[in-house]
Amino acid sequence: METTIVRVEDLSHQYSKDWAIQNISFEIKKNRILGLLGSNGAGKSTTMNILCGVLNQTHGNIFIDGINLKENPVEAKKLIGFLPQTPPLHLDLTVNEYLIHCAQLRHVKKEDLHNAVERAKEKCGIAHFSHRLIKNLSGGYRQRVGIAQAIIHEPKLVVLDEPTNGLDPNQILEVRNLIKKISEDKAVIFSSHILSEVQATCQDIRMIENGHMVFADTLDAFNNYIVADKLTASFENPPTIDALTAIDEITAAVYLSPKKVQITFKGTQEVAEKIVALSVSNNWKLREIQFEKVSLDEIFAQLSKKAPAKNSPTS
Template sequence: MKNTIVKVEGLSHQYSKDWAIQDINFEIKENRILGLLGSNGAGKSTTMNILCGVLNQTKGNIYIDGINLKENPVEAKKLIGFLPQTPPLHLDLTVDEYLIHCAQLRLVKKEDLRNAVEKAKEKCGISHFSHRLIKNLSGGYRQRVGIAQAIIHEPKLVVLDEPTNGLDPNQILEVRNLIKKIAKDKAVIFSSHILSEVQATCEDIRMIENGHMVFADTLDAFNNYIQANTLIVSLENAPAIETFKEIHNVTAAEFLTPKKVKITFDGGQEIAETIVSLSVQNGWKLREIQFEKTSLDEIFAQLSKKAPSKNAAAL
């Protein structure tokens, strides 16, 4: 049975008269990667700042491995590693010098310093750059150094804010694999507004919009949250496009090829039965019919629209 590393209860925070977030609740178990999604201004950054102990919440509690972050911040923060969107690197230091400095800031014991540095470098694949100045590293390896400083004290929770931002495709793939490696013995929060990154890396999804949690489940559930609303139909004797547009609940139709039609619809998926029936009646010679899976971007947009407005949430 996996242990719960993070427990967030009724988290709310108010700036002046406006509530940035309200009643946020979620848990993260060890060995899990949680994707925290949210558009700009949704409340994601506020949640992360509170979670990392940078900001004290107005209401609610956060427990890190059972320790209340607000009541015992020093002990709780010892269990947290954080990589902000812009890694806090000292470019004129070597990799070793920087990581030793970070380990000291994290109160790693003097006798354990060297071992902690070597272990973090090995896990992040940067051992061969020990004596290289950080300013002479590529963007991908700088990001690895940033991740190394976040795990050097063996935290139970690692928080990564947009860790693949600005990297090229090869570097993104390397960082994804590194995050999965880290999650083998830690809980990881991966914050991003890029859905494809979350899809490739995370197992669980929490989405905040207008200060409220609008989705909390697994990635698979997120992918299947909204029913498909598009059909791809292949017909040997396809009628004019207007014929499809006249079908009840069809909102749009277009030919992809002379024999393949894309149909967008509202309502239930019984539209497929209607198409099959019409094909038989009119000799369209239906060859194939399939629902088109809703993309993550469309799911994100639809969930955002369902979120309460900030004005409605404000007191």
């Protein structure tokens, strides 16, 4: 049975007269990576700040391994490691000096200090840079140092804010793999506005829109939800719009150019097979067919229709 590390219950927060988030509830289990998605102003940052103990919520509770974060913040925060979007690095220190400093801030016992630093460096793949100044590291390795400080005290929860932001493709892959390695014995949550990052790394997704939780399920369920409903097809002998819309699943078709058409459909993606078959039988000479990716903005637009307006939290 999976162990619940984080439990968020009916979390709500009000800035002045406006409610930033309302009735947010979710859990994070050990060995799981949860992705938090949200558009600008949706309430994602507020949720992250409360989860890390930076902000006290107006209503609701957060439990870290059973400890109430608001009632016992010191003990709860000992179990949290945090990497903000801009890593809190001291560039004029060496990797060793910086990690020793971070371990001391986290009250790692003196007799455990050396092992804690070596363990974090080894896990993050930075041991060979122990004596190098942080300012002389690449962006990817600076990010690794930032992650190392977040796990130096062996927390049960690791919170990462936009951990791949500004990295090149190779560095992104390395950080993704590192996050997966960390989740082998911890619970991990990270926020991102990049859908592909969440899909590549997470097992669970929580999406906040208009201050409300509008999606809470596994990655597989999310991927099923965002199945494409449009495709483009190119023909040498293009069919008429009427011929295409005569196909049961097709609800609309519009030509983007004389030989390329955008098709909107409902239901199964097997509509592509029907188009291929009809192209052969009617000599349409299909040259290309491709499903269009659903953008994150479109997903937010769909889900936000389900989100109630921001008022006071429900009882």
